Amino acid sequence: MPATIILIADAVVAALNEHSFSLEFTAARRYVALADLPALAELTVTVMTRILAREVESRGSDAKTWSVDIGIQKRATGSESDKIAEYDTLMALVEEIVDFMARKEFTFPNVIVDTIENDPVYDFVGMKERSLFTSVITVNFENG
Numbered sequence: 001m002p003a004t005i006i007l008i009a010d011a012v013v014a015a016l017n018e019h020s021f022s023l024e025f026t027a028a029r030r031y032v033a034l035a036d037l038p039a040l041a042e043l044t045v046t047v048m049t050r051i052l053a054r055e056v057e058s059r060g061s062d063a064k065t066w067s068v069d070i071g072i073q074k075r076a077t078g079s080e081s082d083k084i085a086e087y088d089t090l091m092a093l094v095e096e097i098v099d100f101m102a103r104k105e106f107t108f109p110n111v112i113v114d115t116i117e118n119d120p121v122y123d124f125v126g127m128k129e130r131s132l133f134t135s136v137i138t139v140n141f142e143n144g
Helices: 004-018 080-103 124-130
Strands: 044-058 061-075 111-117 132-143
Touching: 004 044, 004 061, 004 080, 061 080, 080 111, 080 132, 124 132
Parallel strands: none
Antiparallel strands: 044 061, 061 132, 111 132
């Protein structure tokens, strides 16, 4: 049986792919985010494992937390105003995904969404140097 964090990442991928968002995409679980600019001409949503933490609460129990990153990437093209419009659309998608994950209930594995972070909301260096929008949402889960 795969590690719990892999089961969680796979459940996140399935949930994202089953939901209808304002922009179409197919999420995929990877160990490394895509860095190939030509491939990023299309909207890419990548789910990656991030953190497994364990805190011993007593002799017989512990609290586990798992974190999964959802990366949203797309290379913008056109004039500066075209890029700004595309970035605005992508930021709206990021907010949609955050809202969706905040309401999503997972039954297997038995975990609940604890907190969601999107800090920073985008990578300004990638935007400036490569016109590449990248935003990472970190979803923190705990025992359900």
